[in-house]
Amino acid sequence: MVQGGWSDWQCWRAMEGHPVNPPKLILAIDDEPEILEIIKQCLEMEGFQVLTALGAKEGLKLYETRGKEIGVVLLDYLMPDMTGDLVFDCLRRKNPDARVILLTGCEDTVARTMFEAGLRGFLQKPFYLDDLVNRVREELNQD
Numbered sequence: 001m002v003q004g005g006w007s008d009w010q011c012w013r014a015m016e017g018h019p020v021n022p023p024k025l026i027l028a029i030d031d032e033p034e035i036l037e038i039i040k041q042c043l044e045m046e047g048f049q050v051l052t053a054l055g056a057k058e059g060l061k062l063y064e065t066r067g068k069e070i071g072v073v074l075l076d077y078l079m080p081d082m083t084g085d086l087v088f089d090c091l092r093r094k095n096p097d098a099r100v101i102l103l104t105g106c107e108d109t110v111a112r113t114m115f116e117a118g119l120r121g122f123l124q125k126p127f128y129l130d131d132l133v134n135r136v137r138e139e140l141n142q143d
Contacts, residue, residue, distance in 0.1 A: 024071025024140055026050045029059030029087065030103070031079040039074060042129045043136065056082035060090055067095055072120075072139050074132075077104035088114055099139050103127070 026048050028039045036052040043050045051066065053059035056079050063070060073091060077084035084102055091098040101121035102111050111122045121135050 024049075025066065025069045026072050026074060026136060027053065027059065027062055027066075027070045028074040029053045029056060029079075030074075030076040031055050031081075032076075035076070038129075039132070042133065046133050046137075048136065055079055056084075056087045059087060063091055063094060063098075067098075071099065072136055073098060073100045074136075075100050075102055077102060077106050077110055085110070085114055088117070088119065092118060101135055101139065103132075 026043055028036055028043075028050060030036050030039075030052075031054065033054060036054065040050045040052050051062055051070070053062050059073075059075075063073065075084050075087055075091075079087075084104065088100055088102075091100060096118070098118075099120045100114075100118075101123065102114060102119060103123050103125060104110065105125040108122060108124065111119060115122075120139055123131060123135060
């Protein structure tokens with residue numbers, strides 16, 4: 001911490017002309033540990049804090065306990081314990097303003113009804129990591 005209660009990170013952000021709010025957590029929910037690890041490493045290298053959940057139920061539990069800290073949820077669609085649209089509905093019931101970006105290998109038709117209900121974005125797997133980083137940044141910068 002530096003004088004005035006600002007952290008070094010906040011001072012650096014202010015000098016760079018960025019917002020000085022502390023970073024929000026990103027919650028990544030997927031049933032593939034390899035995908036979660038890639039997402040986590042990629043986003044952490046860009047300065048984000050990332051929570052990972054292996055499957056829908058774990059993701060919903062994490063959102064239940066840490067939802068106020070979470071800025072964006074990255075959500076897989078096809079998972080064995082629950083599909084992404086059902087997880088999305090649960091997240092929106094907990095927080096109608098939840099920011100969710102769907103990451104899936106399915107066609108974009110699965111996201112259409114989710115967009116009508118407030119889905120914030122969609123990335124088709126496989127996606128470029130730069131696209132993921134940019135999409136997360138865009139979403140967080142809307143604060």
